[in-house]
Amino acid sequence: MNTATTLGEGVLNWSRYERMGHRYGAIHLETEPNSEQYATWQDAPTGTKGTLVAYVLATRQSGHIGDLFRGIGPSTPKVGEEITLGTGTLFAEYDDGVPRIGVEPEDGRETDWMDPGALYRCHNQTVRLAFRAAGSNA
Numbered sequence: 001m002n003t004a005t006t007l008g009e010g011v012l013n014w015s016r017y018e019r020m021g022h023r024y025g026a027i028h029l030e031t032e033p034n035s036e037q038y039a040t041w042q043d044a045p046t047g048t049k050g051t052l053v054a055y056v057l058a059t060r061q062s063g064h065i066g067d068l069f070r071g072i073g074p075s076t077p078k079v080g081e082e083i084t085l086g087t088g089t090l091f092a093e094y095d096d097g098v099p100r101i102g103v104e105p106e107d108g109r110e111t112d113w114m115d116p117g118a119l120y121r122c123h124n125q126t127v128r129l130a131f132r133a134a135g136s137n138a
Contacts, residue, residue: 004053004130007101008039012054012122012129015095019067025113026093026102027085033060033124040099041092050133052085052103052114058126072116074123083122086114090131101129 010029018024029039062074077083088103105113 004132005045007041007044007129007131009057009128010039010126011035012119012125012127014119015098015100017095022111023113024111024116024119025104026091026095026100027114027119027129028098028100029127029129038099039129041101044090044092044101045131045133046090046092048090048131048133049088049106050090050103050131051087052090052101053130053132054083054085054118054122054125054127055130056081056083056122056125056127060124060126062120062124064120064123067116067120070116072120074120077121077125083118083127084115085118085122088113 008029010031011033012027013030014027031037056077056079059076064074086103088105090103092101
């Protein structure tokens with residue numbers, strides 16, 4: 001039986017360029033809100049197909065304005081909620097020196113690599129980020 005791999009814990013956020021470019025493909029975890037200390041992804045199973053999931057550990061109100069063009073914005077989840085962020089091939093990258101992680105879909109689309117609504121549900125929330133490899137049942 002396969003299980004989800006825990007990637008890290010922290011406050012979920014992303015670069016403004018993800019929103020501006022509509023990619024919504026990579027996120028990062030801060031050690032606390034507005035911190036410049038980030039989770040790193042050296043042990044992440046990059047190159048593996050599967051699903052990126054956030055488990056909500058603690059909540060707070062997000063100050064993000066949202067994506068006005070799409071009419072979506074942050075909402076506060078419940079502690080213990082499991083939120084599926086996206087499915088595809090796991091990758092890690094650095095953007096402006098910040099270690100980011102995400103999933104690239106297999107269908108070749110250039111936008112919405114992850115679900116923007118799910119991302120805004122997790123914005124500024126403390127989560128445990130996990131990756132469920134394809135074929136895993138946990």
